[in-house]
Each structure stands twice: as C-alpha cells, then as structure tokens.
Amino acid sequence: MRGLDSASPSIEDCYARCREITAEYAKSFYFATLFQPQEEARAIHALYAWCRTLDEVVDAAADEAPENVQAQLQFQRESLEAIFSGVEIGVAETATSCPDVCLINRALADTVTRIPDMSISPFLDMIKGMESDTDRPVRYEAFQGVGGLEEYAYRVAGTVGLMTIPVLGTEEGVAFEEAAEPGVALGIALQLTNILRDVGEDARRDRIYLPAEDLRLFGVTEEKLKAGGIDPAWRLLMESEIQLALAFYRKAELGVGTLAPAARLPVQLALNLYREILYGVRSNGYDNYLQRAFTSKVRTETALPDRTSQPAAA
Numbered sequence: 166m167r168g169l170d171s172a173s174p175s176i177e178d179c180y181a182r183c184r185e186i187t188a189e190y191a192k193s194f195y196f197a198t199l200f201q202p203q204e205e206a207r208a209i210h211a212l213y214a215w216c217r218t219l220d221e222v223v224d225a226a227a228d229e230a231p232e233n234v235q236a237q238l239q240f241q242r243e244s245l246e247a248i249f250s251g252v253e254i255g256v257a258e259t260a261t262s263c264p265d266v267c268l269i270n271r272a273l274a275d276t277v278t279r280i281p282d283m284s285i286s287p288f289l290d291m292i293k294g295m296e297s298d299t300d301r302p303v304r305y306e307a308f309q310g311v312g313g314l315e316e317y318a319y320r321v322a323g324t325v326g327l328m329t330i331p332v333l334g335t336e337e338g339v340a341f342e343e344a345a346e347p348g349v350a351l352g353i354a355l356q357l358t359n360i361l362r363d364v365g366e367d368a369r370r371d372r373i374y375l376p377a378e379d380l381r382l383f384g385v386t387e388e389k390l391k392a393g394g395i396d397p398a399w400r401l402l403m404e405s406e407i408q409l410a411l412a413f414y415r416k417a418e419l420g421v422g423t424l425a426p427a428a429r430l431p432v433q434l435a436l437n438l439y440r441e442i443l444y445g446v447r448s449n450g451y452d453n454y455l456q457r458a459f460t461s462k463v464r465t466e467t468a469l470p471d472r473t474s475q476p477a478a479a
C-alpha cells in the first residue's frame with residue numbers, strides 16, 4: 166500500500182483483525198465462513214467487523230455524552246464517503262497502534278474495490294438505524310411507514326442483506342436487484358425474530374420495539390409488557406407478530422434461488438435456524454420472558470438444553 170512503512174499493518178493484518186472479531190463475537194457465523202473461498206470469507210469478516218463497530222458505539226451510548234456518540238457516527242459516515250469514492254484511507258492513522266476502527270475501515274475499503282455491486286446506501290442506512298437506537302425511550306407507533314418498525318428493521322438488518330448479496334453472488338443471469346428484495350426480507354425476518362426473542366429483556370431496558378398500535382389492538386399495556394404477564398391477550402399479540410415475521414421468512418425463502426448455488430445452503434440453514442426460534446416461542450406457550458435462554462441458546466447455539474440455567478417454571 167502506498168505511503169505505508171514496514172511497521173504499518175498490512176492489508177492482511179487488517180483482514181486478520183476482522184476475522185478475529187468475527188470469530189470472537191459471531192461463532193456460528195464465523196464457522197460458516199470457513200467453507201467459503203478466501204476472498205469471500207475475508208469480505209464477510211470485514212462487513213461483520215464494520216457492523217460490529219457500529220453496534221459497539223450504540224451499546225456504549227448509554228454511558229456516553231450524546232455528542233460523543235454523534236461524533237463517532239459522523240466519523241463513520243465520513244469514512245464511508247472516502248471508502249466509496251476510492252480515497253485511500255487510514256494512511257495517516259496507520260501506525261502500529263492503529264485502532265480497530267482504522268483496520269476495519271481499510272479492510273472494508275479493500276473489499277469495496279474488489280467486489281462489484283457494493284453500494285454505499287445500505288451502510289449509510291445502517292448508521293441511521295443505529296442512531297435511532299440511541300434515542301430514549303425506544304418506541305414505534307406502527308410497523309409500516311416512515312419512522313415505523315419495518316423501516317428500523319430494514320436499516321439495522323435488511324441492509325446486511327444488501328451488503329452481503331454482492332459478496333455471495335447471484336445465480337447466472339440474475340441481477341443484484343432481483344436478489345435484493347428477498348435479501349432485505351431475510352434481514353427483516355431475523356431482526357423481528359430477535360425482537361420477539363428478547364422482548365422481556367428489552368422492555369426492562371425501556372426499549373419497546375413492538376408497535377404501540379399492535380399493543381393497543383390486543384389490549385396489552387406497556388406496564389403489562391414490562392411486568393411480563395403471559396395471558397391470552399399477550400399470546401394473541403405474539404402469534405400475530407410471529408405471523409408477520411413468518412411472512413418475511415416466506416418472501417426470503419422464495420428468493421434463495423436467486424443466489425449463487427454455493428450460497429444457497431448456508432443462507433437456507435440460517436433462515437431455518439432463526440425461524441425455529443419463532444416456533445420455539447410458540448411451543449413455550451408464548452412465554453418469551455422467562456424462556457429466552459431456551460429459545461436462543463438451545464436452538465441456535467448449543468442444541469443442548471442447559472438445564473442448570475432454566476427457570477423453575479420451565
């Protein structure tokens with residue numbers, strides 16, 4: 166790389182850091198990339214590490230001055246503009262003490278030059294989504310429309326579909342645009358699943374993602390939601406939200422064939438695994454307050470019930 170002395174991290178070092186971050190925070194995801202060609206795997210690691218950086222900014226937001234959070238997100242925006250306009254980035258900061266964010270941005274810049282069809286818009290949209298997660302308290306009036314939950318789910322997860330499709334590749338003769346809609350649908354489905362799985366934990370942190378109009382429709386008050394009362398109204402609300410998420414899974418599933426053949430199996434497996442969480446919520450009698458460990462850890466990670474951490478009621 167032009168302008169870098171021998172003590173500076175090489176592009177391999179940058180990708181290696183992204184790989185370490187992926188391996189540390191997303192074990193099953195990392196495992197899937199072990200079966201990909203090296204260039205594809207590296208690109209996925211760079212994308213994951215970039216998204217993770219934003220996640221960390223937002224997670225730290227509760228303890229930080231809002232101006233700091235804004236400044237970090239603005240820095241990421243400006244870095245993206247540089248990356249996508251082909252400006253070589255990170256040279257000035259590339260000392261041996263280069264912070265992770267600089268390594269990650271350099272890996273992303275390299276990925277962007279190698280993979281056709283990568284566009285800046287999903288990255289910028291994700292920043293907008295993360296920004297809304299720093300607003301307190303988290304509330305959505307409706308699912309659809311401007312400021313709705315669907316828009317948020319697109320921004321924080323649907324965008325990942327748009328970022329990864331160019332890396333995974335499409336079936337011969339299939340344009341990126343054809344895969345984009347089902348790809349976004351999968352991201353939204355996964356995000357809605359997370360929201361349903363974590364509903365109790367989030368409510369206790371005053372993050373209510375379920376649209377207020379749905380709560381009203383089923384007669385579930387915020388107080389009841391926070392207290393975790395499982396009654397017929399709650400079960401009906403949950404079933405209705407599960408149906409909505411399943412509709413996104415169906416849309417995604419219909420589009421799996423638009424992907425390059427090698428990408429179909431891992432994507433279908435991820436889809437099945439996450440959809441199982443919803444079936445798990447159903448078979449728990451919609452008790453997604455106490456049974457989070459059951460629905461997430463057991464079904465998606467270890468496949469073995471950790472009976473020691475099960476609540477007595479389970």
Ligand SMILES: CC(C)=CCC/C(C)=C/CC/C(C)=C/CC/C(C)=C/COP(=O)(O)OP(=O)(O)O
Nearest residue numbers: 322325326344347348351352355356417420421
């Ligand atoms: C179907 C077609 C045509 C393409 C697929 C395109 C892809 C890969 C879409 C999926 C995008 C994706 C992986 C979105 C991330 C969504 C999400 C909510 C991930 C969960 O993140 P964490 O919150 O870290 O999860 P856990 O809490 O479960 O560990």
